[in-house]
Amino acid sequence: MSNKKLFASLGLDAKDLRGGDLTVCSPINGAPIASLRVDTARDLKRKIDRAQQAFLVWRTVPAPRRGELIRLLGNELRRNKKALGHLVSLENGKILAEGMGEVQEMIDICDFAVGLSRQLYGLTIASERPGHRMMESWHPLGVVGVVSAFNFPVAVWSWNFTLAIVCGDPVVWKPSTKTPLTALACQALFKRALKRFGDAPDGLSEVVIASRKIGDRMMDDPRLKLISATGSTAMGSKIAPRIAGRFGRTILELGGNNGMIVTPTADLDLAIRAILFAAVGTAGQRCTTLRRLIVQRDIYDEVVERLKKAYASITVGDPLAPKTLVGPLIDKGAYDTMQNMLKAVAKEGGTVSGGGRLLARRYPKAYYVEPAIVEMPKQTDNVGEETFAPILYVMKYRTLDQAIRIHNDVPQGLSSSIFTNDLREAETFVSAAGSDCGIVNVNIGPSGAEIGGAFGGEKETGGGRESGSDSWRAYMRRATNTINYSRELPLAQGIKFGE
Numbered sequence: 001m002s003n004k005k006l007f008a009s010l011g012l013d014a015k016d017l018r019g020g021d022l023t024v025c026s027p028i029n030g031a032p033i034a035s036l037r038v039d040t041a042r043d044l045k046r047k048i049d050r051a052q053q054a055f056l057v058w059r060t061v062p063a064p065r066r067g068e069l070i071r072l073l074g075n076e077l078r079r080n081k082k083a084l085g086h087l088v089s090l091e092n093g094k095i096l097a098e099g100m101g102e103v104q105e106m107i108d109i110c111d112f113a114v115g116l117s118r119q120l121y122g123l124t125i126a127s128e129r130p131g132h133r134m135m136e137s138w139h140p141l142g143v144v145g146v147v148s149a150f151n152f153p154v155a156v157w158s159w160n161f162t163l164a165i166v167c168g169d170p171v172v173w174k175p176s177t178k179t180p181l182t183a184l185a186c187q188a189l190f191k192r193a194l195k196r197f198g199d200a201p202d203g204l205s206e207v208v209i210a211s212r213k214i215g216d217r218m219m220d221d222p223r224l225k226l227i228s229a230t231g232s233t234a235m236g237s238k239i240a241p242r243i244a245g246r247f248g249r250t251i252l253e254l255g256g257n258n259g260m261i262v263t264p265t266a267d268l269d270l271a272i273r274a275i276l277f278a279a280v281g282t283a284g285q286r287c288t289t290l291r292r293l294i295v296q297r298d299i300y301d302e303v304v305e306r307l308k309k310a311y312a313s314i315t316v317g318d319p320l321a322p323k324t325l326v327g328p329l330i331d332k333g334a335y336d337t338m339q340n341m342l343k344a345v346a347k348e349g350g351t352v353s354g355g356g357r358l359l360a361r362r363y364p365k366a367y368y369v370e371p372a373i374v375e376m377p378k379q380t381d382n383v384g385e386e387t388f389a390p391i392l393y394v395m396k397y398r399t400l401d402q403a404i405r406i407h408n409d410v411p412q413g414l415s416s417s418i419f420t421n422d423l424r425e426a427e428t429f430v431s432a433a434g435s436d437c438g439i440v441n442v443n444i445g446p447s448g449a450e451i452g453g454a455f456g457g458e459k460e461t462g463g464g465r466e467s468g469s470d471s472w473r474a475y476m477r478r479a480t481n482t483i484n485y486s487r488e489l490p491l492a493q494g495i496k497f498g499e
């Protein structure tokens, strides 16, 4: 399908896609695919004003009715899964199977949110006073600001958006300037759902295409009661204090540096497959990408040898071609960062296999790389940094205690895994003395989470949780209600006051 047809099928208006200052290029070949008008500070204000007006109406709509709107959005996504998945690949460079997987994740969270719209429960609590009842009510919080990263351009928005909408909160979304088209397509699909829904207020969903400068202003607007920001730790550390300064809430979903421990009892056939997907999938550009492999020394040589063989079988190339497993990096900046890091770790004693540029002749303006394996004598500060590219560091360990120490000895705490068939090792890894991450897996890799669980990580990953489980609570405010149905006025703690 031509780009023109693809854009039209997703409801993007051709006249909005040309003549603007923001040029959007496909990482597949570096060619421009659109140029968009960027929002000014005034546009941002106007959009937040509209969302705030929408909040005043939407908060009083019964939650199951709000869920109906998300059910309709899920239907639009089902109808347009192929087209939106294709656009994700075109704009972000991930392979088509992963682009479609991302849209499936959106459909899944829509289903979850629809169910949730009838389950926004509070507790009833035993009161210490006779003739009194205590309970919790959960109310809509206010307008939610969503800032998203280029690597999951639509799924992460949908985790936030679907929950926010059923919880009663309009959303103002600032997508990455590297992937604005997918955001506009989501907005167009949501508009179709709104049309079917009928009576929703204007301003439930606003998209802001803007530079960091304008994005910055978003952080200071007190009407955005919650900012859910996904991106680098550097971004999080800039915005978090500002939002805290105005007592706004945050969900921070920041960088990861995910590890896997492979023990002598591991099923190596499974482990090698899991490592491959987790380390090279999405060209190493997942927050949950496997970046550090910690292997027991007795099986180290075998694991590395098998891994190198598996790496040699990977097809790197056009992400829209059916046999490709690894597409391009997002841009030259990502390529340069990868090359600089490979040089730095080689200086620290790392043995680098792979990592070079591929297909440069065919795609002089795109950045395809051979995924790299780097055998490290120890975990250095550079290994402790997240390099957003397919670099897998491999290190040896002797005892499980030592492996867990190495595993936890990085600033980030997103995802982790262990491959073992030893119950004691598995349970130790998931215990309080084990992995210190927000996601802790046994016999699967660290990437590829399902929407049903709470997603997020500890330490410099930011501590936020979104998607499944009880993450919805972040989008609501809790009121504790005490109701006196007696004819007396007993005080709590038995206090006598003026009697």
Ligand code: NAD
Pocket: 147, 148, 149, 150, 151, 152, 156, 174, 175, 176, 177, 211, 212, 215, 216, 230, 231, 232, 233, 234, 235, 238, 239, 252, 253, 254, 255, 256, 286, 287, 288, 386, 388, 414, 456, 457, 461
């Ligand atoms: P990035 O930090 O460069 O940008 C992310 C978003 O933040 C973009 O929309 C960007 O415009 C915005 N931004 C950056 N600085 C800002 C500022 N000062 N004020 C307001 N907005 C600002 O990240 P990226 O390169 O797009 O994405 C890759 C990073 O995202 C990696 O570190 C990856 O681990 C992380 N990530 C984390 C998760 C998670 O759930 N933990 C998920 C996906 C990506």
